[in-house]
Amino acid sequence: MLINGQWVEKWQPVQASDDEGRFIRQTSGFRHRIGVESPEGFTPEAGRYVLYVAYICPWACRTLIALRLKGLEHAIDVRVVDPRLTDQGWAFSGELGTDRDDINGASHMHELYSRADPTYTGRATVPVLWDRSRNTIVNNESADILQILNRDFDALARNDVDLRPAALIDAIDATNARLYADFNNGVYQAGFATTQAAYDEAVRQVFDCLAWMDARLKGSQWLAGERLTETDIRAFVTLVRFDLAYYGLFKCNLRPLSAYPNVMAYLRRLLALPAFTSSVQADHIKAGYYSIKALNPTGIVPAGPLLDYL
Numbered sequence: 001m002l003i004n005g006q007w008v009e010k011w012q013p014v015q016a017s018d019d020e021g022r023f024i025r026q027t028s029g030f031r032h033r034i035g036v037e038s039p040e041g042f043t044p045e046a047g048r049y050v051l052y053v054a055y056i057c058p059w060a061c062r063t064l065i066a067l068r069l070k071g072l073e074h075a076i077d078v079r080v081v082d083p084r085l086t087d088q089g090w091a092f093s094g095e096l097g098t099d100r101d102d103i104n105g106a107s108h109m110h111e112l113y114s115r116a117d118p119t120y121t122g123r124a125t126v127p128v129l130w131d132r133s134r135n136t137i138v139n140n141e142s143a144d145i146l147q148i149l150n151r152d153f154d155a156l157a158r159n160d161v162d163l164r165p166a167a168l169i170d171a172i173d174a175t176n177a178r179l180y181a182d183f184n185n186g187v188y189q190a191g192f193a194t195t196q197a198a199y200d201e202a203v204r205q206v207f208d209c210l211a212w213m214d215a216r217l218k219g220s221q222w223l224a225g226e227r228l229t230e231t232d233i234r235a236f237v238t239l240v241r242f243d244l245a246y247y248g249l250f251k252c253n254l255r256p257l258s259a260y261p262n263v264m265a266y267l268r269r270l271l272a273l274p275a276f277t278s279s280v281q282a283d284h285i286k287a288g289y290y291s292i293k294a295l296n297p298t299g300i301v302p303a304g305p306l307l308d309y310l
């Protein structure tokens with residue numbers, strides 16, 4: 001991680017935990033919005049911003065899906081880091097077809113953080129929305145970037161899609177809150193738990209949440225109302241990694257995903273949409289998660305599972 005703008009080599013992929021061994025996620029440090037009246041001058045312009053993502057990362061893939069659903073590929077460049085975290089964090093090496101950083105010439109993601117803030121302390125996470133005009137990070141919080149892509153770039157979006165319609169905001173926010181706590185972050189809490197009690201608590205939340213989603217999807221195509229919203233993006237990124245990584249590596253193995261028929265049908269429905277399918281690189285997901293040494297010291301990537309939906 002970066003400490004006061006300097007990369008500290010003793011990088012530890014397992015995140016912080018509380019006294020009971022529960023995993024704690026770092027809060028994001030750059031939280032600007034984009035707008036014609038942005039006090040920092042972050043105005044919406046085609047060609048000005050770059051979205052840095054990793055295909056392994058569910059948080060980054062949320063933003064990639066939103067960008068493609070909105071039809072913003074022509075306006076915002078995307079650069080992809082390698083799937084494996086190195087001892088210097090995310091790298092640009094061209095591994096598995098990833099990108100070199102031709103925009104900033106960085107070899108590692110942390111260089112962009114210290115360029116944006118020479119005194120930055122924290123992990124150099126993806127996604128990052130970068131401003132090539134002011135040479136800085138606009139935002140590194142995927143929940144914000146989802147909203148930025150949905151609304152702040154509306155004048156440039158080629159698709160007339162609203163992922164957060166006013167009439168559904170309460171349902172979206174309520175569903176997102178449960179999804180985040182019990183599912184999106186819940187799988188990480190199971191995977192990175194350092195005590196049995198913390199793991200037991202997390203894995204129960206994950207499977208209670210799957211059962212709740214399955215019941216909700218019985219009479220509805222989407223999770224937060226009768227249309228596709230950002231909530232479906234948030235659910236998808238965790239669902240599509242479930243069999244590939246969370247079931248095995250994160251020990252979320254109480255039941256297979258196939259035990260939830262409505263959830264499976266929903267996952268297939270989302271995978272039929274190009275913005276969703278194109279965000280899934282199974283080889284990156286497996287290589288990335290199984291490279292977490294603290295959870296998989298040998299680094300061996302399992303052969304399976306063979307999945308008929310990917």
Ligand SMILES: N[C@@H](CCC(=O)N[C@@H](CS)C(=O)NCC(=O)O)C(=O)O
Pocket residue numbers: 026027028056057058059060089123124125126127140141142143
């Ligand atoms: N709050 C962030 C979390 C992003 C996040 O945790 N990204 C992970 C990859 S899945 C990361 O970059 N980890 C690198 C690290 O922790 O050093 C968001 O949702 O945007």
